[in-house]
Amino acid sequence: MTYEILGITVLWLFLYGYLIVGSIDFGAGFFHFYNKLSRKNYQVNKLIQRYLSPVWEVTNVFLVFFFVGIVGFFPDTAYYYGTALLVPGSISIVLIAIRGSYYAFNTYGSKDSRVYSFLYGISGLLIPASFTIVLTISEGGYLDVSEGSVTLLLRELLTSTYSWSVVVLAVVSVLYISAAFLTYYSYQAGDRASHQVFRRYTLLWAGPAILASLLIFYTISRHNPEHFQNMLDISWMFMLSFLFFLGAVMLIYRERRLGLAFVLVMLQFFSAWFGYGASHLPYLLYPHLTIYDGFVNETMAAALIAAFIAGLLLLIPSLVLLMRLFLFDADYVRGNR
């Protein structure tokens, strides 16, 4: 494996981490607000707060890792994406800022506020939608690269069916992943009522999630046939993803082995995510930038990888401790601690 492939794989893995943890977090925030609005089932909200509270900062770090890492491993991305993404990137920053701070204000402040809950519930759904712009742009055709400057073709972006189908997929996936996790978590907590609510949400969003992915296949085949052809070459990864999906929905429908069901959901997205990523290579930005011409010098690459391994050795035990204390401590989940 070359340094280039290793680097992009590590980064892609982090983005996958963000996809899962962030989806759980953003979806939970939205459900929290939705349930509050409809004054249903206050129990659910307490449960969501319980899950979210200890891990909220961790979510954000996955994202920071990705964008610091990509400039480290592929400095030329800063030039292309940095110049083009000023406006959409700034909007994402504003959303993240609103989401993070109002979540904290609502949770740690003295009272649970409806306005704060609205702000972080809604901004949480808009964040994934706004971030997908980066993936959309990477397919090419939305940037004007001429001598010495890069500009975003906003009209092309906003009128493209491909870019909107990516947005739909992002939002629907967030709700689906989050609901699947909370189905399992509420079951662990012994909260029957909430469990039923989230089970219904999961089954409700499962169909749209799959339909949205099909829509992506269709629109990408028209927008970037080269990429689509590469996807067909590794179509087994997407088939696998579909099988994981069927397994997960089946288990949740029958209310069996919910932990495994969520693992299947994670695998569903893992195989699709890496299928998409692998078929995208070698391009970081169609057709201007590949992982080979944009790669950092070898000395820095080795240093970054060494730092990365050292960092993981430090972080993994800490994360395990965090999960053992909160997510998977039966007493904590049930609210006894």
Added chain:
Amino acid sequence: MFLEYDAAVFSRMLTGLTLGFHIIFATIGVGVPLMIAFAEWMGLRKHDEHYRLLARRWARGFVVTVAVGVVTGTSIGLQLNLLWPNFMQLAGQTISLPLFMEVFAFFFEAIFLGIYLYTWDRFKNRTRHFLLMIPIVIGASFSAFFITSVNSFMNAPRGFELTNGVITNIHPLAAMFNPAAPTKTAHVLVTCYLTSAFVLGMIGAVKMLKGDRHVYHKKALQLTMTAAFVFSIGTVGIGDLSGKYLAEYQPEKLAAAEWHFKTQTEAPLVVGGVLKEGNNVQYALEVPYALSILAHGTPSAEVTGLEEFAQEDRPPLIVHYFFDSMVAIGMYLVFIPLLYLVFRWKKPGWLHHKVLLWGIAAGGPLSILATELGWVYAEVGRQPWILHDIMRTPEGATTSEHVDAMLYLFIGLYAVLGISSAVVLRKMFKNNPVAHELESRGIDRRGGSS
């Protein structure tokens, strides 16, 4: 609005805005964990529940500031790429290592902070809970260290060679441990601790000024002022070393700060003053030999003047005022805790005198102001370079046409965040005052003042 559009100028303004807002929360984020650790440690050692409650309440407020620190930190991280793509392209090749490690350090801190906050009463052995604070302090301080080493790289770029626009011979560690790194990182760390001690001391002092003479606040003052004294002495010492660094590696930055135009031996230090035509300094206080001592340690040393540098390579002369104000506040921050300790030793009756309490309370906002002034000096004083002697600031900037609109967007965002966090913090402690919490936790019976 009234300016002619220049992407580089607006990029500087927006970066300055984000950093100026972020460093308030970042400074507190780096320093307060150490103070919390001190308080909890004192509580354990002295079996004193007051200190433990102090740690607990500080931690509760800290969480809100951390949240804003995290989101604005994410903001500056992304903005560096969005506003300075050309600079980041070069930086990615040379200085991305500490940038990358900063994220690890922060990640480490975030995980343990999550655990710490929710496990106050979970361990039978209380020392265990205290131990959780250690990775938080380490993570916070190391993330400050790493990120400051990136900034010091901008002042003293090392660890690579640039020939005809091609970067070769890269040494990531040499870039990270550049000549500016030791003094800069030490200065940032110790002033974060100092500022945090003063901000927390301010809370106690304000409570006492409002008539709450509970021993809880007195203990808070004693802890914060003792710590502040140590950190302020450290600040002075490191400040002196920073002067020597500048004299050797960035003499124009020092000369601009001191309005030192002609190279000369036995150079005096210019304090305050007004600049008249022909670089004539008027109404200034001149301390003989002081600049030579600051720059090289001996009164007879020769100090390079600004006239040695071409006009287009000189930093703006206004930095003199930022520098002087920062130093003046620094002196004040030495004086107040010193006074506190002297009173405690010789005149215990004056220890909680109104004037001293006012002095401590003013130290809170002043120390934050000094942090801001120091940053402005550090950044404006490096101009016209974004990467000293290698890349001029406009060369690093974006070419986008919408930076002005983004500037207004972020002014709005930070205004909203600043106001909201102030409101939330105020409410949090107003709805749960110390006296009430002391009682409800069974620490005090009614009227525990002494």
